[in-house]
Amino acid sequence: MTILLTNAWLLTIDAAMNVHENGWLRIEGDTITALGSDAPPEVPGAQVIDCQGDFVMPGMVNTHCHMGMTVFRGLGEDVDDRLYRYILPLERKFVDRQMVRAGTALSALEMIQGGVTTVADMYYFETEVGRVAAASGLRAIVGQTLADFDPPDHKSFEEGFALIEELVAEFAGHPLVTPSIAPHAPYSTGLAVMERVARWSADHPGVPVQMHLAESDLEVKWARDTHQTSTVEVTRQAGLLKPGLICAHCLQLDDADIALMAEARVCVATNPRSNGKAGRGIAPVEKLRAAGLPVGIGSDGAMSGNTLDLFSQFAPVSMFAKLLAGSRKPLPASSVIRMATIEGARVLGLSEKIGSLEVGKQADLIRISLAAPRLHPIYDPYSALVFAAMPTDVTDAMVAGRWLMRDRSVETLEPARVVADAMQVAATFKAEMREIDGGAR
Amino acid sequence: MTILLTNAWLLTIDAAMNVHENGWLRIEGDTITALGSDAPPEVPGAQVIDCQGDFVMPGMVNTHCHMGMTVFRGLGEDVDDRLYRYILPLERKFVDRQMVRAGTALSALEMIQGGVTTVADMYYFETEVGRVAAASGLRAIVGQTLADFDPPDHKSFEEGFALIEELVAEFAGHPLVTPSIAPHAPYSTGLAVMERVARWSADHPGVPVQMHLAESDLEVKWARDTHQTSTVEVTRQAGLLKPGLICAHCLQLDDADIALMAEARVCVATNPRSNGKAGRGIAPVEKLRAAGLPVGIGSDGAMSGNTLDLFSQFAPVSMFAKLLAGSRKPLPASSVIRMATIEGARVLGLSEKIGSLEVGKQADLIRISLAAPRLHPIYDPYSALVFAAMPTDVTDAMVAGRWLMRDRSVETLEPARVVADAMQVAATFKAEMREIDGGAR
Numbered sequence: 001m002t003i004l005l006t007n008a009w010l011l012t013i014d015a016a017m018n019v020h021e022n023g024w025l026r027i028e029g030d031t032i033t034a035l036g037s038d039a040p041p042e043v044p045g046a047q048v049i050d051c052q053g054d055f056v057m058p059g060m061v062n063t064h065c066h067m068g069m070t071v072f073r074g075l076g077e078d079v080d081d082r083l084y085r086y087i088l089p090l091e092r093k094f095v096d097r098q099m100v101r102a103g104t105a106l107s108a109l110e111m112i113q114g115g116v117t118t119v120a121d122m123y124y125f126e127t128e129v130g131r132v133a134a135a136s137g138l139r140a141i142v143g144q145t146l147a148d149f150d151p152p153d154h155k156s157f158e159e160g161f162a163l164i165e166e167l168v169a170e171f172a173g174h175p176l177v178t179p180s181i182a183p184h185a186p187y188s189t190g191l192a193v194m195e196r197v198a199r200w201s202a203d204h205p206g207v208p209v210q211m212h213l214a215e216s217d218l219e220v221k222w223a224r225d226t227h228q229t230s231t232v233e234v235t236r237q238a239g240l241l242k243p244g245l246i247c248a249h250c251l252q253l254d255d256a257d258i259a260l261m262a263e264a265r266v267c268v269a270t271n272p273r274s275n276g277k278a279g280r281g282i283a284p285v286e287k288l289r290a291a292g293l294p295v296g297i298g299s300d301g302a303m304s305g306n307t308l309d310l311f312s313q314f315a316p317v318s319m320f321a322k323l324l325a326g327s328r329k330p331l332p333a334s335s336v337i338r339m340a341t342i343e344g345a346r347v348l349g350l351s352e353k354i355g356s357l358e359v360g361k362q363a364d365l366i367r368i369s370l371a372a373p374r375l376h377p378i379y380d381p382y383s384a385l386v387f388a389a390m391p392t393d394v395t396d397a398m399v400a401g402r403w404l405m406r407d408r409s410v411e412t413l414e415p416a417r418v419v420a421d422a423m424q425v426a427a428t429f430k431a432e433m434r435e436i437d438g439g440a441r
Numbered sequence: 442m443t444i445l446l447t448n449a450w451l452l453t454i455d456a457a458m459n460v461h462e463n464g465w466l467r468i469e470g471d472t473i474t475a476l477g478s479d480a481p482p483e484v485p486g487a488q489v490i491d492c493q494g495d496f497v498m499p500g501m502v503n504t505h506c507h508m509g510m511t512v513f514r515g516l517g518e519d520v521d522d523r524l525y526r527y528i529l530p531l532e533r534k535f536v537d538r539q540m541v542r543a544g545t546a547l548s549a550l551e552m553i554q555g556g557v558t559t560v561a562d563m564y565y566f567e568t569e570v571g572r573v574a575a576a577s578g579l580r581a582i583v584g585q586t587l588a589d590f591d592p593p594d595h596k597s598f599e600e601g602f603a604l605i606e607e608l609v610a611e612f613a614g615h616p617l618v619t620p621s622i623a624p625h626a627p628y629s630t631g632l633a634v635m636e637r638v639a640r641w642s643a644d645h646p647g648v649p650v651q652m653h654l655a656e657s658d659l660e661v662k663w664a665r666d667t668h669q670t671s672t673v674e675v676t677r678q679a680g681l682l683k684p685g686l687i688c689a690h691c692l693q694l695d696d697a698d699i700a701l702m703a704e705a706r707v708c709v710a711t712n713p714r715s716n717g718k719a720g721r722g723i724a725p726v727e728k729l730r731a732a733g734l735p736v737g738i739g740s741d742g743a744m745s746g747n748t749l750d751l752f753s754q755f756a757p758v759s760m761f762a763k764l765l766a767g768s769r770k771p772l773p774a775s776s777v778i779r780m781a782t783i784e785g786a787r788v789l790g791l792s793e794k795i796g797s798l799e800v801g802k803q804a805d806l807i808r809i810s811l812a813a814p815r816l817h818p819i820y821d822p823y824s825a826l827v828f829a830a831m832p833t834d835v836t837d838a839m840v841a842g843r844w845l846m847r848d849r850s851v852e853t854l855e856p857a858r859v860v861a862d863a864m865q866v867a868a869t870f871k872a873e874m875r876e877i878d879g880g881a882r
Contacts, residue, residue, distance in 0.1 A: 073818055074818070074821055074829065113814065279768045329521050373554065379514075379874075387746075388748050
């Protein structure tokens with residue numbers, strides 16, 4: 001099956017940032033086989049789609065998410081102790097395979113509608129996440145979490161590792177879903193378990209490791225009190241600071257930490273909306289990138305960042321860099337779009353396959369309508385994407401040559417049913433919150 | 442003509458923040474005459490609209506904008522010297538009545554589509570802004586700018602005041618468009634002209650005064666070098682710091698400035714996206730509100746903030762307050778929505794007329810579809826509005842009982858023509874920019 005996109009404003013995000021204002025792109029099977037800006041070729045039997053001048057660009061890469069948690073979206077907003085007051089009790093009582101499926105399906109639906117085609121997830125009952133992601137057609141890295149705070153799916157690290165073995169067995173060789181091991185954070189696993197993860201990882205070189213790192217003051221205090229050093233150094237001592245480690249958040253870093261991370265060639269997933277909403281601080285994105293670390297953008301879970309598209313993260317990540325520097329110049333719009341695509345792919349170890357529109361790469365792409373008056377005039381397509389476009393402008397999404405959405409209609413999920421399932425979970429949570437709040441809301 | 446909205450999730454934004462989950466609202470002529478959450482009344486001959494459970498709330502109040510500048514949207518993005526390199530040369534060469542009409546029409550279209558029903562504007566050739574705003578059906582305060590940097594419509598302050606007299610004459614008594622006088626900023630008018638504005642204002646009590654205040658380091662330096670004090674104190678010395686003065690930005694303030702502003706009962710328009718993108722800093726919104734000052738939200742011009750809806754400002758204004766405090770709690774979502782509605786109305790001196798859905802107030806309201814999966818679950822409607830809703834979720838907008846948009850179709854402007862006119866201006870600018878950049882893009 002050959003698909004030919006014509007009359008597209010092609011943003012390739014290749015190394016030269018080539019843009020073809022009147023571009024075309026050929027897809028054969030799951031692969032991009034040709035593209036250009038001259039007259040499109042004649043391809044007998046191809047499905048030809050006239051993109052009417054719309055942007056066509058690589059699908060976006062959400063480098064950090066907890067898809068199952070989308071059923072918590074907006075719960076306990078603006079409450080400082082909401083984690084202990086609401087979330088942990090609700091998770092312990094209600095998080096099961098069915099809830100994870102409901103949250104993951106809602107997340108997949110929203111991401112496809114908002115232009116994300118690849119996601120890195122970490123949560124519980126992660127085989128369910130992998131199954132729903134596979135059914136939705138998304139490309140996904142699915143990480144089974146390991147943590148010591150009595151999480152809903154494992155009572156011991158033994159049980160946690162067993163879940164990881166199951167996950168790896170189920171998705172070994174899957175074309176789109178990659179199993180992953182996800183120690184929650186240094187303070188919630190501890191040095192011994194981190195060492196065990198490092199050993200396990202050395203025996204499973206194709207399984208990415210994901211972890212929250214340097215996210216909060218409490219974590220910094222834990223590392224200092226328990227190990228008299230930084231949380232990054234504890235991670236290094238455990239043998240986990242290795243090439244390809246996906247480190248989420250990375251707010252509380254000093255220059256020595258950044259040097260350690262650069263030397264180890266780890267990768268960073270920054271989550272500006274989640275961090276900003278929590279009042280936790282601003283990640284030193286420009287410093288990390290200047291040190292040679294790839295930095296991708298993550299939405300974090302919807303409980304923290306509320307939306308799962310990357311458009312919602314663009315203005316924050318850009319503004320935060322400019323505010324840190326006191327200048328308009330840092331992190332220009334084109335860099336933000338690189339972070340959302342090719343650099344995010346690098347963070348997930350997928351940049352040979354996806355992240356740019358180039359011959360030989362997987363056909364993971366999105367089309368963005370320019371119909372909204374809000375987008376015009378367009379002096380610079382990257383500025384329009386970063387500061388004026390909305391997830392609702394995405395009309396079509398493709399992963400590995402398969403359309404997941406055509407003309408705003410998601411083809412792999414049933415939207416009404418997905419939303420109804422999530423609302424049913426929310427009704428249970430609302431009842432429990434009334435209990436927690438003593439009947440007084 | 443009577444309109445009855447039924448089956449609405451009514452967010453009244455009245456003093457008690459009453460919400461009617463299954464609410465109704467009656468409009469007669471330009472006025473809200475009844476509302477409730479019980480069974481809707483029978484109103485023979487009324488146009489009955491079933492809102493299908495959607496949010497219905499007051500139209501949003503954009504307290505600071507430069508509508509004519511929307512033709513500059515995204516121009517010179519991320520360039521530190523873009524004001525002197527591009528904007529001022531382009532303004533001097535090309536800003537005329539036709540360009541101001543084109544930019545204002547594009548702005549009005551975008552604002553109506555994005556849920557703004559009232560805007561405070563300041564720019565050049567402001568009678569044109571008033572005319573386009575009136576034709577669009579928006580409620581508007583239109584401020585003729587006075588400045589000393591050779592602006593495109595006045596070569597002297599004499600000419601500037603003449604333009605203001607024309608503006609006031611043209612819109613005196615207009616039901617929706619209020620003329621306003623807009624000294625650009627302390628540093629760009631100077632003490633003597635500010636004193637003249639203060640005298641003129643005392644003679645014209647119904648004409649609001651708008652001004653940029655404490656926006657940049659350069660302004661702080663100007664006040665210190667020229668008057669050995671703060672820019673707020675210079676404004677006070679000029680007699681301009683009076684009840685109702687609309688002060689835009691207000692970034693560079695110390696506690697003494699805030700006390701002066703509170704004593705004088707001025708009003709503030711904060712522009713978080715514009716300020717963040719410029720790397721200029723974070724306005725002390727919580728401090729200003731704690732001092733009793735009403736603070737509304739502004740988009741600033743599209744050259745600075747890119748979009749003109751207020752949804753784009755919600756996450757930034759909220760995150761900035763939380764980051765300043767290092768906590769999730771400051772500026773909860775309900776306060777953000779108050780700032781976007783009733784508090785914004787107070788900033789513009791219109792809170793007796795608009796800003797909440799209450800009997801006797803003008804029927805300025807919007808309907809927001811809850812169809813998007815991204816909005817669910819909804820535990821708190823204000824959280825959903827602040828952190829998950831998009832301007833594209835707004836389906837209907839009404840000002841003074843007149844529908845400006847029904848089911849996403851703007852009824853008062855011709856969208857295709859408006860966008861085409863703006864693109865024509867942009868083509869001229871692009872050619873000039875190539876000249877400025879010496880032919881090398």
